Amino acid sequence: MIAETVCSAVAVAGLGIAAVTAYRKRFLAATRLAAYSLVPLGLVMTGVVDWLADTAFSPTAWAGFGVLGLSWVLFSTSRAVERRRGGTRKERRAARGARQEAVAPTASAPSLGPSARTPATRPAGQSRATGSGSGSGGDDFSDIEAILKKHGI
Structure with a gap:
């Protein structure tokens, strides 16, 4: 009231x-x-x-x-x-099955960008060992050296 x-x-x-x-x-x-x-x-x-x-x-x-x-x-x-x-048991089983099917048999190497040279893009006359400098791994570190030079290191 x-x-x-x-x-x-x-x-x-x-x-x-x-x-x-x-x-x-x-x-x-x-x-x-x-x-x-x-x-x-x-x-x-x-x-x-x-x-x-x-x-x-x-x-x-x-x-x-x-x-x-x-x-x-x-x-x-x-x-x-x-x-x-991560969900119910049914959802976890389905996700686990999908992951196993999606896994590639071989993993590809990471891309180093356009400055990385493949054997097809290497200039004629340069072998892998005589690439850009010191020793057999000179071609592997050329892009790292370029970045360090760019920053003045």
Whole structure:
């Protein structure tokens, strides 16, 4: 009974403030205030306020909220563990099978970019051993030397 009176008073006060705001030519703000002030009146008229008042003082309702909270905690925990492991058992098996099928028999060497010379792009007359300098591995470090020279090292 008191809740309905309070909600009705809040609605009337809100509509009064909305009327003053509309009088000041702020129609958008007045419309918004009227909408907010009609919410408590609508809650009273639909019976939600009675239901909330009955629920607030009911030990059975609070026990039900406790059970719902426990259910939510258990569900959230199981989902977090599932995400951490990488999905359900079925999903992990499917992913493992897809990974084994997708593995190539031989791995390719990493590309060193356009400065890396392959035997087909090497100038005629230069062998691998006499590439660009010192020893047999001179061609392997030529791009590294170029980067170091570029930075003045």
